[in-house]
Amino acid sequence: xxxxxxxxxxxRHNLGTLLRFVHxxxxxxxxxLAESLGLNRSTIMALTADLTAAGLVRExxxxxxxxxxxxxxxxxxxxxxRVYVLAFDIGVDRLSxxxxxxxxxxxxxxxxxxxxxxxxxxxxxxxxAGAARTLVRKAGRDAVCVGAGxxxxxxxxxxxxxxxxxxxxxxxxxxxxxxxxxxxxxxxPVTVGNDAxxxxxxxxxxxxxxxxxxxxxxHGDVGIGGGIIVGGRLLGGEEGFGGEIGHMIVNPxxxxxxxxxxxxxxxxxxERTLLDYAGRVQPDGQSGRDAVRAVVDAADRGDVTAREALxxxxxxxxxxxxxxxxxxxxxxxxxxxTLRDVYLGSAAQVRSMVxxxxxxxxxDRVKLRTAELGDDATLTGAAEFAFADVLADPLQVLARLRExxxxxxxx
Amino acid sequence: xxxxxxxxxxxRHNLGTLLRFVHxxxxxxxxxLAESLGLNRSTIMALTADLTAAGLVRExxxxxxxxxxxxxxxxxxxxxxRVYVLAFDIGVDRLSxxxxxxxxxxxxxxxxxxxxxxxxxxxxxxxxAGAARTLVRKAGRDAVCVGAGxxxxxxxxxxxxxxxxxxxxxxxxxxxxxxxxxxxxxxxPVTVGNDAxxxxxxxxxxxxxxxxxxxxxxHGDVGIGGGIIVGGRLLGGEEGFGGEIGHMIVNPxxxxxxxxxxxxxxxxxxERTLLDYAGRVQPDGQSGRDAVRAVVDAADRGDVTAREALxxxxxxxxxxxxxxxxxxxxxxxxxxxTLRDVYLGSAAQVRSMVxxxxxxxxxDRVKLRTAELGDDATLTGAAEFAFADVLADPLQVLARLRExxxxxxxx
Numbered sequence: 001x002x003x004x005x006x007x008x009x010x011x012r013h014n015l016g017t018l019l020r021f022v023h024x025x026x027x028x029x030x031x032x033l034a035e036s037l038g039l040n041r042s043t044i045m046a047l048t049a050d051l052t053a054a055g056l057v058r059e060x061x062x063x064x065x066x067x068x069x070x071x072x073x074x075x076x077x078x079x080x081x082r083v084y085v086l087a088f089d090i091g092v093d094r095l096s097x098x099x100x101x102x103x104x105x106x107x108x109x110x111x112x113x114x115x116x117x118x119x120x121x122x123x124x125x126x127x128x129a130g131a132a133r134t135l136v137r138k139a140g141r142d143a144v145c146v147g148a149g150x151x152x153x154x155x156x157x158x159x160x161x162x163x164x165x166x167x168x169x170x171x172x173x174x175x176x177x178x179x180x181x182x183x184x185x186x187x188x189p190v191t192v193g194n195d196a197x198x199x200x201x202x203x204x205x206x207x208x209x210x211x212x213x214x215x216x217x218x219h220g221d222v223g224i225g226g227g228i229i230v231g232g233r234l235l236g237g238e239e240g241f242g243g244e245i246g247h248m249i250v251n252p253x254x255x256x257x258x259x260x261x262x263x264x265x266x267x268x269x270x271e272r273t274l275l276d277y278a279g280r281v282q283p284d285g286q287s288g289r290d291a292v293r294a295v296v297d298a299a300d301r302g303d304v305t306a307r308e309a310l311x312x313x314x315x316x317x318x319x320x321x322x323x324x325x326x327x328x329x330x331x332x333x334x335x336x337x338t339l340r341d342v343y344l345g346s347a348a349q350v351r352s353m354v355x356x357x358x359x360x361x362x363x364d365r366v367k368l369r370t371a372e373l374g375d376d377a378t379l380t381g382a383a384e385f386a387f388a389d390v391l392a393d394p395l396q397v398l399a400r401l402r403e404x405x406x407x408x409x410x411x
Numbered sequence: 412x413x414x415x416x417x418x419x420x421x422x423r424h425n426l427g428t429l430l431r432f433v434h435x436x437x438x439x440x441x442x443x444l445a446e447s448l449g450l451n452r453s454t455i456m457a458l459t460a461d462l463t464a465a466g467l468v469r470e471x472x473x474x475x476x477x478x479x480x481x482x483x484x485x486x487x488x489x490x491x492x493r494v495y496v497l498a499f500d501i502g503v504d505r506l507s508x509x510x511x512x513x514x515x516x517x518x519x520x521x522x523x524x525x526x527x528x529x530x531x532x533x534x535x536x537x538x539x540a541g542a543a544r545t546l547v548r549k550a551g552r553d554a555v556c557v558g559a560g561x562x563x564x565x566x567x568x569x570x571x572x573x574x575x576x577x578x579x580x581x582x583x584x585x586x587x588x589x590x591x592x593x594x595x596x597x598x599x600p601v602t603v604g605n606d607a608x609x610x611x612x613x614x615x616x617x618x619x620x621x622x623x624x625x626x627x628x629x630h631g632d633v634g635i636g637g638g639i640i641v642g643g644r645l646l647g648g649e650e651g652f653g654g655e656i657g658h659m660i661v662n663p664x665x666x667x668x669x670x671x672x673x674x675x676x677x678x679x680x681x682e683r684t685l686l687d688y689a690g691r692v693q694p695d696g697q698s699g700r701d702a703v704r705a706v707v708d709a710a711d712r713g714d715v716t717a718r719e720a721l722x723x724x725x726x727x728x729x730x731x732x733x734x735x736x737x738x739x740x741x742x743x744x745x746x747x748x749t750l751r752d753v754y755l756g757s758a759a760q761v762r763s764m765v766x767x768x769x770x771x772x773x774x775d776r777v778k779l780r781t782a783e784l785g786d787d788a789t790l791t792g793a794a795e796f797a798f799a800d801v802l803a804d805p806l807q808v809l810a811r812l813r814e815x816x817x818x819x820x821x822x
Contacts (some may be wrong), residue, residue: 002447004424010415017414037414155772214648226738230641230648237625237641237740241773244737248767249730252662257611261733261768300584305449322672326655327637327738357660357672361566361575362652 011047018047018054020391023103024205024404026099029062031338036363046140048076054398055144056083056102056390068156078103084139085386086148086184088131089195089379090117090124093288099129099139100383102146104206104388108135114126118170121179129183136186145186146397149194150176151378152246153221157238161192167258168222184371187401191385195219195342198381199336199371200227201234203385207372216324217371218245219378220339223258224266228328246270250319268316271338277309280386289375292338296345296393314346318353325358325366327411336380343370418708422458423804425450429458430467430593431802433489434514436792437586440473440484459487464556465809467494467587467801481680489514489676495550496797497543497559497595500606501535502701503527503579503633508542510550511794511799513557515617515788519571529581532590532634540594556597557808560797561587562606562789565809566630572603578669579633599814604795608654609792611638611784616795618783621712623742626781627735628791629656629728631703635677640738648725657681661730679727682749688720702748707756727759727765736769736777747782750788754781 005013017037022028030048051057051268059074067300080101089096095118110131128150136145181190193201200217203209209217215229220369226245228235236244239360244265247259254263255273267273271292275281278295292311298306335343343350347368354363371377390397412698414425428448433439440458445452445615468685470485472812491512500507500708504527509520521542539561547556565577571589592601611628614710620628626640639646646653647784657677658670665674666684678684682703686692689706709717732744746754758779765774 003428003450004421004455013415030421039414043414084672104458131781155770157772165770173441202615228738230646233642233645235641236737237773238742238776239772241770242625243741244740244773244821247737247770248734249661252730302821319663323659323734326658326663327653328646329650329653329655339609359566359655359658359670361568361650362648363651372435380724 010262014043015047015050015394016391018076019394020050020079022057022076023391024386026103027060027075027077029075031073033076051076051394054395055079056386056394068129070329080105082108082143083146083390084143084148085383086126086135087379087383087386088132088148088150088180090114090128090150090152090169091195091378091383092153093254095124095127095131095329096379097128097135098379098383100380100386102387104380104383106379108138108244112133114169116169121171121176125176125179125183126172128180137189137405143400144398145188146401147188147343147386147388148186148190148388149191149198149382149383150179150190152176152192152199153195153223153225155241155244156192156194158193158236161190163192164241165184165397174251188386189389191388193382193385194225194227194240194243195221195226195378196245196336197227197234197236198385199225199373199377200229200381201241201335201384202381203334203336203371204229204232204376205226206367206380207377208334209332214330215331215332216245216319216321216326216328216330217334217336218339220269220271220335220337220342221289222271224270224339225337229330234390245324248320248323250316250323258332265316266318267315268318269339274309274313274342276313278306286322289338292340299345310342310346311349313342314349315353317342317346318350319357321350321368322354322357327364329362330366332367332369334369334371336373337375340370340374343368415512423807425454425659426458426461426805429455429487430462430489430513430652430805432676433468433480433487434798434802436478437514438471438488440486443774444487461806462487465491465806467805467809471644474623477521480498481690491516492518492802493554493569495554495558496557496794497546497788498790498794498797499543499559499561500681500793501525501539501561501563501580502606502789503564506535506538506542507790508539508546509790510546510792511797513793513798515791517753517790519549521545525580527580530580532587536587536594537583537591539591543595555812556599557801558599558655558797558799559591559597559601560609560793560795561591561601561603562793563638565605566605566652566655567605568646569602569604572601574603595645599797600800602799603794604793605636605638605651605654606632606789607636607656607747608638608645608647608651608790609783609796610636611654611792611793612641613784613788613792614639614745614747614782615643617786617791619745619780620743623739625739626743626745627732627739627741628745628747629731629750631682631748631753632681632700633682633774635681636748641739651767656735658733659731660761661727661734674729676727680724680731680750680753685720685724685753688723690716690720700749704725704752720759721753722760724753725760725766728753728757729761730768732761732779733765733768734775738766741772741777743778743780745780745782745822747784748786751781751785765784 195218224246252262257267491514607630635657662674668678
């Protein structure tokens with residue numbers, strides 16, 4: 001039970017709210033800001049002045065002024081090339097690093113293939129930091145990095161950004177956030193999140209789920225992950241491990257799962273299972289997004305084995321979705337990563353299972369949708385995670401970054 | 412995206428926070444309030460003066476003053492006999508109505524058996540209002556009813572307190588909140604919630620879950636219900652239908668469920684199933700809490716059939732708990748209603764299923780507990796629902812109640 005905020009806390013909250021508005025919805029006139037945020041125009045002016053002085057936004061005449069007479073309202077625009085974050089996406093077979101500007105624009109990016117199999121933590125951090133350094137160098141002298149975020153395919157403890165369990169790339173108990181922050185030496189913390197959690201966040205803020213407060217996001221890569229938005233917030237649970245939908249048991253006694261259990265959604269619907277059913281397991285055990293898409297394409301062309309494989313997988317996916325609809329009463333279920341393709345190839349079966357397995361009341365309301373951000377959902381979510389601090393307290397973060405650095409600068 | 416609150420909103424928030432503190436934690440000195448709420452003592456004095464003037468709290472010398480020299484700090488005490496709510500619990504075979512004072516004390520109560528089978532909405536409302544009227548009459552002239560809450564065994568739409576689906580007492584699509592409010596004519600709205608949701612709330616506020624922000628509460632009556640607390644808040648979903656754990660499919664193709672599906676937790680673990688396995692189905696199809704307890708007692712005494720019945724039921728209960736641990740990363744899973752007894756009779760099996768089915772990371776943290784409030788959990792939750800308005804904005808609610816009534820007074 002906490003008392004209400006102090007005037008200073010309110011000012012910080014309002015600065016953050018204004019900055020978040022233009023970050024997520026784009027440039028806006030003072031008039032629009034005043035109406036949207038429920039503040040009067042003099043307050044908007046004062047807040048904008050502070051954010052402008054800090055170099056976070058700038059005010060401009062609108063590019064396409066309206067026809068009405070009189071002086072046009074100035075437009076507040078995020079400083080999207082000057083203020084940026086670093087976003088990292090650790091996929092099972094690919095690393096991506098991007099420089100993302102305030103406002104959400106990807107300014108620059110690098111990707112590299114990651115050989116499947118065990119990953120050495122130190123080598124991983126070296127690879128990520130190396131790519132980031134290149135991006136930072138190209139950013140220019142007056143650009144400022146205000147945060148860094150990592151999407152990781154496994155279980156992450158939110159309190160200290162530590163990777164707890166990453167079976168798909170064989171990474172366990174690694175202080176990834178701390179290691180990468182030290183190596184980057186940009187004076188910003190590195191927040192690490194589960195990839196599906198970040199995909200969910202991205203779809204809610206910038207994708208299919210905009211405007212929806214209750215979302216279940218299912219993400220397919222090698223494994224199946226989940227991210228859940230409840231009342232507009234990411235469900236974390238006690239330590240940030242929440243949303244592990246991939247390890248819901250849908251088929252008791254079913255296929256063995258990498259987690260040690262049986263019949264998890266992951267083991268019944270994951271990439272290897274689909275390829276197995278479709279008779280397309282690669283001789284070297286490798287697979288990937290393209291292999292999954294090839295099954296869906298083959299089914300589209302009438303391949304019976306591929307169709308049956310998708311039907312089997314769609315049955316378990318449908319069971320899981322029905323359960324999630326009953327438990328969460330979501331406005332939307334979003335299928336992302338390879339599950340986007342799997343869902344498109346098995347939608348009739350998924351919907352049929354939901355029709356019989358979900359209660360009428362929550363079923364009537366839910367929409368089943370595919371992710372809009374495509375393969376960039378997790379990277380976008382990592383960027384949003386990285387922006388969280390500066391959006392919560394813009395001036396404080398900027399002030400801290402301008403203090404003489406205690407850590408060594410990037411060479 | 413909303414701007415920060417106005418000074419008036421902050422004052423209301425602080426009034427509500429102070430009132431909530433003494434409501435939930437009991438009488439507190441100004442010194443304790445100042446420290447707990449993070450406000451200075453002059454603010455606490457002003458807030459207390461306002462609440463005292465409104466008749467919501469009173470200040471007294473402590474009953475057992477400390478030994479330290481000087482004037483003892485006054486204790487702020489909720490006006491628990493003067494300010495009350497009406498709490499209704501609609502069980503499958505019993506109605507309970509209580510008058511609950513600010514601070515959570517049950518001041519008076521009435522219960523009546525409800526014959527199992529279809530219930531006529533008008534008769535139900537008449538029975539509830541009649542019992543309430545007796546309690547209100549006995550309350551005295553200076554007592555004020557500040558709210559009313561109903562726990563209902565089925566699906567309730569939160570936006571308009573409407574019963575959508577109540578298969579266990581055959582009540583469908585009834586504007587229960589509105590009907591009861593009109594009949595009570597006390598000038599307060601009647602909020603209606605799912606019984607398991609309210610049980611979860613009660614256990615979090617006053618029972619086993621105090622201090623825990625992430626709780627899964629499983630409630631057994633005739634059916635199995637669930638209430639979930641995420642980040643300190645009740646999970647509602649889009650329309651308040653969330654938390655229907657009883658209709659998670661745990662055993663695909665399993666026993667037919669009243670909802671039309673198969674293998675729901677409800678149909679695998681519910682009262683009828685347990686009694687069926689134990690060979691104790693009543694000839695008239697009736698059952699109830701006593702019958703469930705009798706099975707657990709028999710198992711305790713070594714009855715093999717009863718033990719096997721609990722083992723079977725415990726297996727599916729364990730599957731469900733494992734899934735919920737993976738999805739929610741809760742700090743606690745609480746078993747209430749008849750599931751309290753079922754869990755106590757099958758704890759080893761439930762724990763064994765959780766050990767194999769839940770991921771290590773969230774499993775390490777979760778505690779499995781039985782409800783502390785016993786059969787009163789749902790009634791207590793209904794009272795807390797009813798107090799919500801006055802705790803959110805104390806003076807406003809009191810002022811509204813003192814306006815000349817437009818509705819007829821209770822005869």
